[in-house]
Amino acid sequence: MLLINHSDFELECGTDEAGRGCLAGPVTAAAVILPKDFENSVLNDSKQLSEKKRDLLKSVIESRSLTFGVAHIFQEEIDSINILNASILAMHKSIDKLNVTPEFIIVDGNKFKPYKDIPSETIIKGDGKYLSIAAASILAKTHRDLYMSKIHEEYPMYNWKQNKGYPTKEHREAIKKYGITKYHRKSFRLLPEQLKLDL
Secondary structure (H helix, E strand, C coil): CCCECCCCCCCEEEEEEECCCCCECCEEEEEEECCCCCCCCCCCCHHHCCHHHHHHHHHHHHHHCCEEEEEEECHHHHHHHCHHHHHHHHHHHHHHCCCCCCCEEEEECCCCCCECCECEEEECCHHHCEHHHHHHHHHHHHHHHHHHHHHHCCCHHHCHHHHCCCCCHHHHHHHHHHCCCCCECCCCCCCCHHHCCCC
């Protein structure tokens, strides 16, 4: 299915986040304004694409967008304000980084807080429908994956290069064996009940 623009606004900004369900690392959001004539037959929700395709699209989006912004909210802040607020804050901060003010903001999902006085709309599964949200989903995912690969070097036993901090069986087993790191979200249930350690 070919994705489309959502509105007639010249400066429609799409925003999305990645890493919400992870046990470690930041939640990362991106905001993207694409030119009105932008077309790409491969662009889709980042979860539907291979890593290779996401990496190719990342450079296409970054070179062809009118403007884009990416922001990380790290684990300490996630623990302090909760993951939903952190996700929305990451989106706001990514919009802050745009060098053009959007006229309209479309958001993947169903939760958002108003950004300044710019009209916005939340769209469930928007990353599989609209170009600018799909583009934001690609940038959020690829930038976060790069960060997780970087901190993997520091703690290779958790294999973040592969699992990106998501709660895989391997990641949980590593937490059970080695404990947690400064990158883990302490407000998350890091181990299922039966694996709980008596600390």
